[in-house]
Amino acid sequence: MGTVSILADISAVLVIVEFILLAAIPLLVLYFIVKGVRWLNEHLRPWLQQMQAKVDQVRDAVKRGSQAVAKPFVAISVCAAQVQGLFRGITRGLSR
Numbered sequence: 001m002g003t004v005s006i007l008a009d010i011s012a013v014l015v016i017v018e019f020i021l022l023a024a025i026p027l028l029v030l031y032f033i034v035k036g037v038r039w040l041n042e043h044l045r046p047w048l049q050q051m052q053a054k055v056d057q058v059r060d061a062v063k064r065g066s067q068a069v070a071k072p073f074v075a076i077s078v079c080a081a082q083v084q085g086l087f088r089g090i091t092r093g094l095s096r
Helices: 004-095
Strands: none
Touching: none
């Protein structure tokens, strides 16, 4: 019985060592991924802030441009609605 007990202990230790080694590989990979993401964050943040500023400028220019293009059409629509409302009011006033 002593030999079987010793072999069982040795096999248990081997299983534990194998588990530790197999668990260490993904943990090391995860560690280096996190470290790489932190490095990217530090080195890309200024560039991304500059790009965000440029995107904001373009967005503002597009907004101003679209408002300038739409302004005459909105004015025509408003005038047409006002004239239509005026005639509707006149016809209702005359029909009474």
